[in-house]
Amino acid sequence: MRAGLVAGCVALVLVLSGCGTLEEKLIQEGIGTELPAEDMAESTRRLEVYLTYLCAQAGGTQFAAETPDASISCDMSRYGSAQWSALVSAGFNDIDRRCDSYLAWLASRRRDRDAIINQIHDTRTFTEALMYTTGVGAAPIAIAGLAFGIASSSFTNYYSRLVFEIEKSTVSVLVREKRLQYRDTLNVRIVFQPDAVHVLREYMLICTPFYIEDLVNQRTRDSVAGHTPADKGNAEQIRRSLVAGALINAIPKGPRDPLPGTGNNPTPTAVETKMAEGVTDTERSMPKSVGRSIQSNLCVAPTASFDDATRNAIQQAKVGANESGPAERPFKNTKGQIASAAETQIFFSSRPCNIDMSGVDRGYHTSFEKFAFAGEAGVVSLQQLLALCDPNLKDKFTGKFDSLTRAAIKVAKTKVSAAKKAGLTDPDTDTLNDKSYNAISLTCR
Secondary structure (H helix, E strand, C coil): CHHHHHHHHHHHHHHHHCCCCHHHHHHHHCCCCCCCHHHHHHHHHHHHHHHHHHHHHCCCCCCCCCCCCCCCCCCCCCCCHHHHHHHHHHHHHHHHHHHHHHHHHHHHCCCCCCHHHHCCCCHHHHHHHHHHCCCCCCHHHHHHHHCCCCCCHHHHCCCCHHHHHCCHHHHHHHHHHHHHHHHHHCCCCCCCHHHHHHHHHHHHHCCCHHHHHHHHHHHHHHHHHCCCCCCCCCHHHHHHHHHHHHHHHCCCCCCCCCCCCCCCCCCCCCCCCECECCCCHHHHCCEHHHHHHHHHHCCCCCCCECCHHHHHHHHHHHHHHHCCCCCCCCCCCCCCCCCCHHHHHHHHCCCCCCECCCCCECCCCCHHHHHHCCCHHHHHHHHHHHHCCCHHHCCCCCCCCCHHHHHHHHHHHHCCCHHHHCCCCCCCCCCCCHHHHHHHHHHCC
């Protein structure tokens, strides 16, 4: 009987010793290491979607929107060092934004268990989550982390008393210093996609709690030893923060009280409201921040509603883009609706009203002008046409909608026949939409 009891106790001890906590498991196994072979295809898809998203931010994207759930496409097969460097720069900016959101969430010392990061199984869902997940929380950076095979639990389930109890500004200062240092000291020629992926993944790791805790510990050791940190950070600030924040505030108030900041804290409930008057699934799920940006890009007031002006601007943008050149038509319909995530991304990444995709101020006033003459060559071709009606513009092709070009538009409209002018909605303005441009094209020959 005694022997059986001893054997049972030994077995129980062995079982308990093998049941490490989630924190211990994460510390031992590292970040994103659990990637079964069957997940490789999904991980590859997510990486492709994220790189395409960054490609759009860098201004080098071509889109396909055949169906409402069509994915974004971007031809990176011919990318060289310049294109990959631009994509990485866009990635740095995107990760900075997501990391700042995560740091704000860490400062609140709450756990984020947003189910969206556990429900991404297809390219369309991942694309929409990538673009639409905003606000303070762990979800924005966890979603981007999935593209690099970094487990979402690395951001949401890991708990470190040091990270959560340290004075909040210290964590922000440390992470932002390291991000700036990473950018300043990066001396890698990015020629191929694997180079870009490696650089972006290493940059994202700076914002993980594992890295932050290691950084705090390193700075603490340097401060205690009186050494200047290798990256020349403010060790004295870290020392004061550790003493005042982590070491004092982490002491329980009583022998049986839990540590401050732990327990069943409520999940953040802040949810951004959606755009009003949406008629498609994409429009109804669009956050106001995204919708307002699109409205500003399309040269209409950011009303946070799909009003008549916005619908007209969407329709004019689609018509203009499809008429802009011999390339494949980017829109398969010209309705005044946003029907897919791909269409959303086109408008969201198109920059403010007067700016073209290369970042140059072209002086656009309407969405048709912006999408129909999307660049210097497009504006010059329009100026050459207008010069046939207004000689004042001859040989003054600046590639911008300057005062001479605006004046030439008005002159050209005065020469449109009465019959054609009757069908125009902007006969007396110095701007263009699809109808006035077609009328001028038939007149200035």
